[in-house]
Amino acid sequence: QVQLVQSGAEVKKPGASVKVSCKASGYTFTGYYMHWVRQAPGQGLEWMGWINPNSGGTNYAQKFQGWVTMTRDTSISTAYMELSRLTSDDTAVYYCARAYSGYYVDWGQGTLVTVSS
């Protein structure tokens, strides 16, 4: 069955960077775009962008352009999302989601990133 397994919780200081991983299994990794969505505590869902695991091409939400980087390693079927220059506003759960024709089919379990001095 399809599984998206994300890396564990992180605690970072303001100004630092964080890199979250999403390991895929149960399907052809390069066949589906991977999106990243975040959710601040008690808040709604916010789309960050996607990566095409086949080509490495990306599309970021304008809000995140210049400080998010999405990459992938096809040899281990893993997608990554790196966010730099962290502030307390970036404290959130970060999810990866497998997309098919634009809609999400599967979600990772989420990774809590806490930014605190």
Place this chain on the structure above:
Amino acid sequence: DIQMTQSPSSLSASVGDRVTITCRASQGISNYLAWFQQKPGKAPKSLIYAASSLQSGVPSKFSGSGSGTDFTLTISSLQPEDFATYYCQQYNSYPLTFGGGTQVEIK
């Protein structure tokens, strides 16, 4: 950006009730509309795509309808496991945007 407005923001219902949640887009999105269910501390679960198509494994008590700007999610007979927060999302154009959520609580 396309704004997605859900109503109500919360509702109280009893087991067995029929529940309807509305999602309105600020501009036409054809049928590029998805619905998700999220329980506390858990990842969202995909329920419906293309406004009315059920994801694999989702029970038929969930149904979606609409096109253009107005959409609905209906739960035909609410069960204890259905108490959760529900979100709509448009995937017609970037940036993808979500509704603010509807929390379904036990009456």
